[in-house]
Amino acid sequence: MKVSPSLLSADFANLQADIEMINRSESDYLHLDVMDGVFVPNISFGFPVMKAVAQHCKKPLDVHLMIVEPQKWVSQVRDTGAEIMNVHQEACLHLHSCVQQIHAAGMKAGVTLCPATPVATLADIIEDLDLVLLMSVNPGFGGQPFIPHTVKKVGELRELISRTGSKAEIEVDGGVNDKTGAELAAAGADILVAGSYVFNAPNPEAVIRGLKQL
Numbered sequence: 001m002k003v004s005p006s007l008l009s010a011d012f013a014n015l016q017a018d019i020e021m022i023n024r025s026e027s028d029y030l031h032l033d034v035m036d037g038v039f040v041p042n043i044s045f046g047f048p049v050m051k052a053v054a055q056h057c058k059k060p061l062d063v064h065l066m067i068v069e070p071q072k073w074v075s076q077v078r079d080t081g082a083e084i085m086n087v088h089q090e091a092c093l094h095l096h097s098c099v100q101q102i103h104a105a106g107m108k109a110g111v112t113l114c115p116a117t118p119v120a121t122l123a124d125i126i127e128d129l130d131l132v133l134l135m136s137v138n139p140g141f142g143g144q145p146f147i148p149h150t151v152k153k154v155g156e157l158r159e160l161i162s163r164t165g166s167k168a169e170i171e172v173d174g175g176v177n178d179k180t181g182a183e184l185a186a187a188g189a190d191i192l193v194a195g196s197y198v199f200n201a202p203n204p205e206a207v208i209r210g211l212k213q214l
């Protein structure tokens with residue numbers, strides 16, 4: 001299993017210490033949650049913070065934009081050095097065009113689905129995607145309980161991917177811990193995002209190691 005710890009639950013007054021922990025850990029990515037107070041009822045951080053994080057972080061950045069009109073910000077996301085740019089299906093009127101712009105900027109394109117958005121909405125774009133990020137909570141906050149229906153969606157997405165021959169990886173975000181992570185692994189998830197489960201733990205590196213083994 002690949003693991004992408006979410007910086008949203010880190011100590012924002014001492015990000016460097018938490019980034020050093022991520023660098024030492026077995027994590028595959030660092031997940032960055034950008035919120036605009038419009039698409040979601042919360043505001044997190046933006047490009048100056050992301051750039052500062054990128055200077056210290058040795059892991060590839062997995063950027064999750066919870067913002068309206070994400071296609072306006074493709075070059076700024078690219079300039080942070082991000083490897084993956086995730087945009088919400090619900091936030092993109094012209095999703096195909098947005099994915100094309102992300103690829104033209106040299107990044108992997110991920111499309112994110114909120115809990116109420118069906119997997120079937122991706123049928124006509126799945127072959128163009130590098131990743132699908134399934135939300136297992138309503139986006140906006142860390143520390144919320146896992147929505148069990150997501151396990152079924154992982155299975156549906158796995159089926160769509162194999163039927164179309166898409167190379168997209170399946171990432172899941174929200175309420176991930178050892179128990180929900182094991183269910184997601186069994187259903188076919190490739191990457192687990194975990195915020196509070198990692199950063200609120202007494203030994204975050206051990207928690208990351210445990211998720212890696214799922």
Ligand code: DX5
Nearest residue numbers: 006139140142143175195196
């Ligand atoms: C929520 C964010 C998540 C969040 C997950 O909108 O997209 O990445 O950090 O936090 P946990 O793992 O605590 O549910």
Ligand code: ZN
Nearest residue numbers: 006033064173
């Ligand atoms: Zn996220």
